[in-house]
Amino acid sequence: VATPEIDGQRLWRSLMEMAEVGALPGGGCCRLALSDADRDGRDLFVRWCREAGCEVAVDRVGNIFARRPGSDAGAAAVATGSHLDTQPHGGRFDGAFGVLAGLEVMRSLEEAAVCTVAPLEVVVWTNEEGTRFRPLVGSGVFAGELTVAEADELTASAGVRFADELARIGYRGELAPGERRLAAFVEAHIEQGPLLEAAGVPIGVVTGVQGIRWLRVELTGRDAHAGTTPMALRRDAVAGMAAMVTGLEEIARAGDAELRLTVGRVEVSPNSGGTIAGQVRFNVDLRHPETATLERTEGEIRQLLQRLAGARSLGLGVRRVLARPPVAFDPELVDQVRAAARRLGHGTREIVSGAGHDAMNIAGVAPSAMIFVPCRDGISHNEAEYASPEDLAAGAEVLLHTLLAKAGMGP
C-alpha cells in the first residue's frame, strides 16, 4: 500500500477532455441538463469510473453513484461529487471540477491500492444549473425537497417533460433516490467569486451557504407622451424604479460586508424612447448568511419601496418568489476540511458560499461540507471562467485527505 497522491496533470487532462463535450467557440461549454451533450458527458464519466474500478448505479432522477467498495460492506458511503450540466455559455470548471476531483481521488486510491473502511462514492447530481428545468433537481429529490413524480413533470420551455428527456438520454435508473444513505458529502467547487483570489489562498473552507430571497416588484404608473406631459404631472415607472434601485444601494451600503443586494432584471413597458413608461417590473436578489439579517433587510426594502411608490403615486406590487434559508455545514466535517488543508500546507480562508450548490440540499440529509478553489477574477457562468491547474490539484488533495479521514483507512 503506497501513499495515495493526487495527479494534478491527470486531473487537468480529464477536465480538458470533459470540456470538449459541448465545447463552445469561446473556450467554454454548453452541456444543458438532459441534452445530448449532457448524455455524452455522463457516458464519458461512467467509462472513466469503471476503468478506475468503481461500480456505477443510477437512480430514478438520473443521479449517478460511482462506488469504490470499502472493507466494511455495511457502512454508509462517504461521498463527493457535483454536477456535469452547465449554463448555456458555461465554463469548463463549474460542476465538472467537483465531479472529476472525485474521480481523481478514486484513481489515486486505485493506483496506491488503498482500501478505505467505508465505501467512497462520486455522485453526479442531475440538473444543478436549472437552465432548462428548475435548478438543483437531482440533489433536491435525493434530499426530499421534491418527489420523483414532481421532477418527472417539470417541463422545459419547449414543453418537453423532464421524465421524457431523462429516458431519452438513457439515464432513468432503478435506484430509489435517497435509498442509498450517505455518511457524509463533501463537494469541491470553484468559488465563482473573488474572495480567495483576493486573499491569495488556494483553499476556501466553506462553512455554509448564505440564505437567499427574491422579491418581484411591479410598479404601475401611466403611459404618457414624453413631449407633452409636464414633469410634475408624470407617473413615471422608470423614474420610480431608478429611485428604488438607488435606495436599495444605500440599504446595502449601510449593511455588513456579507450583505448582497442586486437588481439584475428590469423590464420596462412599453419601452419606447418617446413614451413615459407606465410599467416596470424588476427583481430584487437579497442574500446573507443569517436569517435575522435577511428578515430585517427585507422589511427595510419593503418600507423603502412603499415610501417611494407612495411619494410618486405609483401602484406597487411586491411578491416574495424565492426564499431559501441559510445552510450551516456540519462543523466536524468543516473542521476536517480545514485540518486536511493545514496538514498539506495550503493556505485557507473561511468562506460562506454565495451561490447555491447541491451540497446545500444534501446538508439536509447527511453531514456535508464544501471545498472551494479560486477562479480568475471571480468570473463564472461565463466562457472565460478559469482556475489554475495548481489550485485545482490543491483542492483535489484536500478532498482526498478529507474523504480518507472520514472513511477511515482499511487494514
Added chain:
Amino acid sequence: VATPEIDGQRLWRSLMEMAEVGALPGGGCCRLALSDADRDGRDLFVRWCREAGCEVAVDRVGNIFARRPGSDAGAAAVATGSHLDTQPHGGRFDGAFGVLAGLEVMRSLEEAAVCTVAPLEVVVWTNEEGTRFRPLVGSGVFAGELTVAEADELTASAGVRFADELARIGYRGELAPGERRLAAFVEAHIEQGPLLEAAGVPIGVVTGVQGIRWLRVELTGRDAHAGTTPMALRRDAVAGMAAMVTGLEEIARAGDAELRLTVGRVEVSPNSGGTIAGQVRFNVDLRHPETATLERTEGEIRQLLQRLAGARSLGLGVRRVLARPPVAFDPELVDQVRAAARRLGHGTREIVSGAGHDAMNIAGVAPSAMIFVPCRDGISHNEAEYASPEDLAAGAEVLLHTLLAKAGMGP
C-alpha cells in the same frame, strides 16, 4: 350666401365612421401607414371630399390634396389637414381630427355656398406616425427634408419598401411634391397632453413646436454572480443607470417648467435575476422650446453621465441620435387663430406643442400654425384617447374662421 357654420354632429359622425376603418376591440384604431386600413381610410376621405365638391390630387409620396377652388385661380391655396395613419394601438382623434375638421370646413362652405378668394385645400400627409417607416415622411418630402427617392427606399421591419407599399394601396400619384405651393397651412389636432384640460379652455393657440434631442446611452460594467460578488467589487450597470436616471430627474427639477426629460426605454443584459448586469442601454429624451436651453441641458446631462460612470468604473457611450430644432409658427397666422377663437367666444391658452406634427415640417416652406383641442387626461397614442364633440366642434369653428380670414371671402 349664408354664414357658413360648423356642424359639430356631422363632424363627430364622420370621426366615428372613420374610426370604424381599422377599429380595435378597445375602442381605438389601427391604420398603419400604407396598410390596407390606411388605403380604406384614404378612399373614404376621397369619396367624402368629392361629394363636398372638391378636386382631389395625389403626389408621388401619396399626400392627398382636396381642393375647393377660389375666385382667384392664380392664388396659392390656403391649406389645412393632418394625417390618417395611426399608432398600432392608436386612438380615434390623433390625425383624423385635423383631416375631418378640414373636410367639415369644406362641407360648411359648400352648404352656405361661400366662395373664397384663394382656393382652400385639405391635405392628408402620408405616414406621420412612423410606426412602419420613419415618422413625418409625407410632409417631410413636401418640405424638402427628404427626397422622393429617399422616401421610396425606406423599408418597414418586414423589409417591404415604402414605394412598393404606396403603389400597392394605389396612392402613388403624379404630382411632384412641393409643386403645389401653399399660401398658409393651419393644422387642427388634439393636444395629446393635459394643459388645456387643466386650464379649462377648449382652444390651444399653438405658438410653435419644442425642439427635441435623443441621446442613446450605453453603460458597460461586468456580468457577475449576484450571490458571490461583494458590493464593493461590483461594476453594476443597472445601479449605474439608476443613479443616472435619478440625476436626470434632478436636472429636470432644476430647469424651467417647459423642460421635459424622459428615460422611457431601458434594456438590460443579460437581464437575469441572479446576475449583476454588465450592460445597460437607455434613451434620454430631452425637449424644450429654446435651442439655448437644449444645448445647455445636454451639456449638463453629458457631465452627469461622465461623472457617475467614472465614479462607478463603468464604460460609457453617449450618442446623439436625434436633434430637431424648435419651430416657431408664423406670428401673423398665430394671431389670426387667436383672434378667431376670441371672436367666437372660446377660451384660449398659448401652448408650445410637445409632440412633433406635420405642421412642423410645413413651417419650413409656408406660414404655418396649429389649433389644439383638449383630450381627456392628456392621454393619446392609446385606445382610450378621447376628445369631446363640443371641443372638437370648437376647434373646427376656429379653423373655419382662420382659413376664411386668410383666404378672403369672395365677391
